[in-house]
Amino acid sequence: MEGKKHLLSVVISVILQLFVVSGAVEVSSGGRKGTWKLLQQNTGVVAMHMALTYRNTVIMFDQTAAGPSQHRLPRRYNGKRCTRSREDLEDWSCYAHSVEYDVDGNKLRSLRLDTDPWCSSGSFLSNGTLLQTGGYGSGSKKIRYFNPCSDHQCNWKQSKQMVCFQSVTPEKDRVIIVGGTHGRNAFSYEFVPKLHSSDRSFNLTFLRNTNDPNARGNNLYPFLHLSSDGNLFIFANRDSILFNYRRNKVIKTFPRIPGGGSRNYPSSGSSVILPLDQKDRFQKVVMVCGGGASGAYEAAARGTFLKALTSCGRMVISGYRHMWKMENMPGPRIMHDMLVLPTGRILIINGAKRGCAGWKNAVSPSLQPYLYNPKKTLGRRFSVLKSTKIARMYHSSALLLPNGGVLVAGGNPNNRYTFRNVSYPTELRLQAFIPHYMDRQYHHLRPVNVSIEYSSNPYRIAYGEEFIVQFRLERRPIMEVEYSVYAPPFTTHSISMNQRLLKLRSKNTVRDAGGWMTAVLEAPPCPNVAPPGYYLLTVVNGGIPSLSQWIRFIHA
Numbered sequence: 001m002e003g004k005k006h007l008l009s010v011v012i013s014v015i016l017q018l019f020v021v022s023g024a025v026e027v028s029s030g031g032r033k034g035t036w037k038l039l040q041q042n043t044g045v046v047a048m049h050m051a052l053t054y055r056n057t058v059i060m061f062d063q064t065a066a067g068p069s070q071h072r073l074p075r076r077y078n079g080k081r082c083t084r085s086r087e088d089l090e091d092w093s094c095y096a097h098s099v100e101y102d103v104d105g106n107k108l109r110s111l112r113l114d115t116d117p118w119c120s121s122g123s124f125l126s127n128g129t130l131l132q133t134g135g136y137g138s139g140s141k142k143i144r145y146f147n148p149c150s151d152h153q154c155n156w157k158q159s160k161q162m163v164c165f166q167s168v169t170p171e172k173d174r175v176i177i178v179g180g181t182h183g184r185n186a187f188s189y190e191f192v193p194k195l196h197s198s199d200r201s202f203n204l205t206f207l208r209n210t211n212d213p214n215a216r217g218n219n220l221y222p223f224l225h226l227s228s229d230g231n232l233f234i235f236a237n238r239d240s241i242l243f244n245y246r247r248n249k250v251i252k253t254f255p256r257i258p259g260g261g262s263r264n265y266p267s268s269g270s271s272v273i274l275p276l277d278q279k280d281r282f283q284k285v286v287m288v289c290g291g292g293a294s295g296a297y298e299a300a301a302r303g304t305f306l307k308a309l310t311s312c313g314r315m316v317i318s319g320y321r322h323m324w325k326m327e328n329m330p331g332p333r334i335m336h337d338m339l340v341l342p343t344g345r346i347l348i349i350n351g352a353k354r355g356c357a358g359w360k361n362a363v364s365p366s367l368q369p370y371l372y373n374p375k376k377t378l379g380r381r382f383s384v385l386k387s388t389k390i391a392r393m394y395h396s397s398a399l400l401l402p403n404g405g406v407l408v409a410g411g412n413p414n415n416r417y418t419f420r421n422v423s424y425p426t427e428l429r430l431q432a433f434i435p436h437y438m439d440r441q442y443h444h445l446r447p448v449n450v451s452i453e454y455s456s457n458p459y460r461i462a463y464g465e466e467f468i469v470q471f472r473l474e475r476r477p478i479m480e481v482e483y484s485v486y487a488p489p490f491t492t493h494s495i496s497m498n499q500r501l502l503k504l505r506s507k508n509t510v511r512d513a514g515g516w517m518t519a520v521l522e523a524p525p526c527p528n529v530a531p532p533g534y535y536l537l538t539v540v541n542g543g544i545p546s547l548s549q550w551i552r553f554i555h556a
């Protein structure tokens with residue numbers, strides 16, 4: 001980043017902080033809609049892919065095929081100088097295409113990428129390393145690793161191994177990748193690392209059957225959720241199956257989701273598994289929201305932008321009886337992100353009201369986030385939160401931060417970095433959406449000084465093990481204190497891959513005279529419920545979450 005730009009962004013963020021503080025009165029009286037804060041004026045690189053590491057850094061990257069980013073490098077990564085010649089000004093290797101954002105320091109650092117990771121997928125391994133697969137052109141078969149560090153020295157490492165497809169969920173330290181890129185007809189899945197050295201990929205007819213060839217698929221970036229029985233829930237277009245990937249066998253075909261249209265790229269809706277609660281034995285309920293109207297892709301090609309889907313469906317995927325229960329969001333929405341907040345509410349943020357995903361395929365940005373409370377009765381679950389002024393459409397992303405805020409970044413509905421003469425310019429501003437629970441008026445409820453007590457195995461907790469969490473509460477809690485753990489996802493194209501939140505059982509909670517609380521918690525029972533790796537542990541008191549602490553679950 002150039003010095004001047006950086007200074008500018010620092011100044012702006014100071015001004016905004018003042019604004020937020022002085023605006024606090026309005027927030028207190030105005031209720032529970034949250035606020036927005038500008039963190040950086042220019043991330044240099046479009047954050048079309050984002051992931052939070054356990055070192056409290058966020059990895060962001062774009063597609064090298066978009067050409068020059070706004071972060072010019074003095075030298076290429078092979079050492080050759082980048083001159084002012086026309087050739088070098090146009091050469092993508094003279095620009096950064098990935099950055100690391102330091103959450104606590106609000107600072108950016110460029111990272112090396114050697115091949116194009118456009119439209120790829122990612123997943124954290126159990127040791128906190130980010131595995132990132134696929135991309136475009138020479139990058140389409142690449143596997144990249146990022147080992148997070150705290151000294152700002154680490155970088156992407158490209159593996160010599162190859163992969164064919166994308167979209168992931170982890171099983172122990174093996175990642176399954178389902179489906180493939182635009183027009184490649186990758187109706188299959190594969191593993192990294194492979195199950196057996198001779199394996200290549202496995203056909204998955206379901207992907208062929210859900211493919212809509214006139215609309216670029218409408219089944220790309222399928223929604224994947226690992227079920228508690230170890231099978232994989234796969235949703236594509238409008239249909240879904242429960243799939244035993246070890247035996248390449250469809251276990252169950254679920255009913256088609258009502259509401260017409262399509263739910264996957266380019267009709268990109270979004271999906272989450274609702275919080276998994278030990279009180280209902282971690283029962284899995286999948287939720288799918290929004291998407292594209294039937295014919296949205298073809299219409300967009302003619303310059304007509306059809307109203308997106310307003311409906312959401314919820315379905316229990318365990319047990320024997322399956323039915324989508326439908327409800328409506330406050331408005332139509334496509335290309336949004338769905339995040340599970342530490343309170344167990346679902347935040348729906350970013351996206352547009354008309355059109356579909358792809359270059360210049362959408363209009364009418366959705367500026368208001370929605371909040372969904374799964375515990376309320378039907379018809380009373382949604383509320384509308386504070387509007388942003390910044391459109392975040394195709395190639396935007398959002399993720400949950402350890403302080404309970406939401407990082408919002410990216411947006412590029414154009415095939416290059418384009419800032420002029422377009423309805424929706426490339427968006428490089430970095431924002432935080434600050435939910436109401438972070439407001440000063442709730443500070444007296446916020447649990448502070450959260451720490452995890454480790455016995456023999458430092459910084460690791462085994463499945464099913466009891467462990468102790470300590471924290472301080474200013475006042476005696478009125479309601480039962482809740483404890484959640486959250487798997488940080490890899491986010492791109494409106495999907496937060498591997499996102500899940502679990503509510504853990506607390507066996508015993510005591511409070512001493514000084515307000516110190518000691519709780520005995522039970523770790524998740526097995527990897528199917530919570531794949532091994534790093535999670536954010538949060539203590540929630542009366543709906544107000546603490547700062548989250550990293551915790552790691554492993555096999556004993």
Ligand SMILES: *[C@@H]1O[C@H](CO)[C@@H](O)[C@H](O)[C@H]1NC(C)=O
Nearest residue numbers: 125127128129145147148173
């Ligand atoms: C984590 O595991 C991966 C895959 O085995 C490996 O490539 C990586 O170096 C490991 N990271 C650390 C920090 O040990």
Ligand SMILES: *[C@@H]1O[C@H](CO)[C@@H](O)[C@H](O)[C@H]1NC(C)=O
Nearest residue numbers: 187188201202203204205208
């Ligand atoms: C998988 O599908 C491809 C393309 O239709 C076909 O050529 C191949 O024989 C199939 N493989 C298996 C094992 O069924």
Ligand SMILES: *[C@@H]1O[C@H](CO)[C@@H](O)[C@H](O)[C@H]1NC(C)=O
Nearest residue numbers: 360414418419420421422423
């Ligand atoms: C602006 O966009 C329009 C429509 O795409 C195009 O015809 C025109 O040439 C563009 N103008 C400039 C200055 O690029």
Ligand SMILES: *[C@@H]1O[C@H](CO)[C@@H](O)[C@H](O)[C@H]1NC(C)=O
Nearest residue numbers: 447448449450451471472547
């Ligand atoms: C407890 O938290 C408060 C506020 O976050 C902090 O100022 C203080 O240093 C912490 N105390 C301990 C003992 O960690």
